[in-house]
Amino acid sequence: MQPMTKKSVQNDYLHTILGYLSRYRMLALPGLAVMALIALGQLAGPYILKQIIDVAVPKEDTGLLLAYAFAFLGIVSVTGLLSYVGMMLLARLGLSIVTLIKQDLFSHLLKLPISFFDKHPVGELMSRTETDTERVRDMFSNLGANLIVNVLTMIGIFGVTFALVPRLALIMAGVSVLLLTVLIVFFSKIFSMYEKARSFYAAIVAKVTEFIQGIEVLKAYGRTGWAETELDAAAKQRVSLEVRISLIEYTMMSVLESLIGPLFIVALLLLYAPKVLTGTMTLGMVLLFVEYGARLLRPIAEIAESLRSLQQARTSLSRIRKLMAIAEEPNRGVGKAPSLDREIRFDHVWFAYEGDEWVLRDLSFVIPKGSFAAIVGASGSGKSTIISLLCGFAHPQKGHILIDGVPLDEIDIVAWRKHIGLVLQESFLFPVSVLENTRLYHEEISEAKVREAISVVHVDGAIEALPEGLATNLWERGANLSSGERQLVSFARALAANPKLILLDEATSNVDMTTEKRIKESMDVLRKGRTMIVVAHRLSSVLSADRIFFLSGGRLIAQGTHESLYQNLPAYRLLVDQQFPAKKRARA
Ligand code: ADP
């Protein structure tokens, strides 16, 4: 990506905002018109009072007086009504825009590579997107509205004053510019404090998410107290900062409202009251200016504050845009449907997650279609990484993975994944029905197919026993099933999808003996007519593999059947003997 200049960032920002506004112009334009009318109403009120005092009262014209009074009443109530309408319009504008952004953001997140999620904790991601999008919403609903009304009111006050007493308008403008500058400088000074408070908040949300995800561990080890202390400390840190910010802010506002405001009015009176006595200015006029002067301060303070919030919203928007700019998972082979008619071949594959810390080193092997391959090796030897590469979650830096001779990178990865049935060590179940967990909302997989899959993996008994059978909603992470049953449902999921390639990554590592037996039986059904790659630490499930690949430190040390490896590879023999001491005795 090219480095952006400050100017282009600014243009970009405006461009984004205008883009959203034009998309919702049916809300934005009427909203703007209403804001202009509200500003007009705010100017008109004091002017009517002036007319009453300067025109109606001296003339002793009761009719005119009443007419002005009704006009005043009318304007006040119409302005009130308009504020309501304007608020509604802009609230909808903000909501529509933020919904759009959130949808875009979520659909973008879904397209990001798996490596992105390795590096971004879910809590941080959620709080970041949530606060950032909410700020953008605020920009379109409140901030924008306030800023527009305030700026228009200010311009109006200057305009009317200028038409009546030009010199005063200039004085007012001078004072306003001065105040505005002071306030803007002030707000930009505490801007970094706001940002810090925000990052404290994100950290708290991230912590809470992690603690809740790990609640069992915390409880089991009696460490909930520690979690509480951690959160407490983080919360206190945030509160003290927020308090400091509020204190500074309120002090500034009070100085403005209770000192500078009255001073300004007193100055006005000193300047113009004598003129009333000498008859060079009407009483109504002086009251009008006092009223305008008082009404000027609030917009100034609010404009400065809005500018600060706009700056925040802008930071948020740029963060959102940065997230949106992260490259989606590439799919270079769109439209190129995969075939798996012959083989999967690793051809001198090198892979590193980070720099040149090679996790897979010069891997070459072939898995013929329809065969049962097993990958064994110590923990950390790179077995799961091979599975990741096969799913296209990561890409080799050197060498190729070839499917029937075609590099995986050149195949439509989405279509390829449809051919894969993946079962991991930790099954992930969604809080929806067993039926949908099994078919993952694939309508083309019929309920009958799901039932069949469920019964092939022998979990039908457990599912029938649930209150609503297949329709029973699972709890979060499938908590209302035992871990073995959860794993069997994952197998049913793989079976129901009717994939060509089955990938099992330590799928039997966490289960009890009964479940393991069931899984082994279902594996026999599952592999019929399919290619199956099983990663296992426990060797029992791979003894019958057509070919076992023995991995060590990311290198392929040996390959062969169980028997040949047992004969020829001491490291393998050691592993087998550790796991099956009885066999060792039998063989000896
Ligand atoms: P295995 O499945 O054989 O236990 P893995 O393939 O999971 O091994 O891991 C191989 C090596 O790669 C390990 O050293 C591990 O720390 C590292 N690794 C695994 N996943 C990641 C990741 N997402 N980011 C960085 N390093 C990783």
Ligand code: MG
């Ligand atoms: Mg692993």
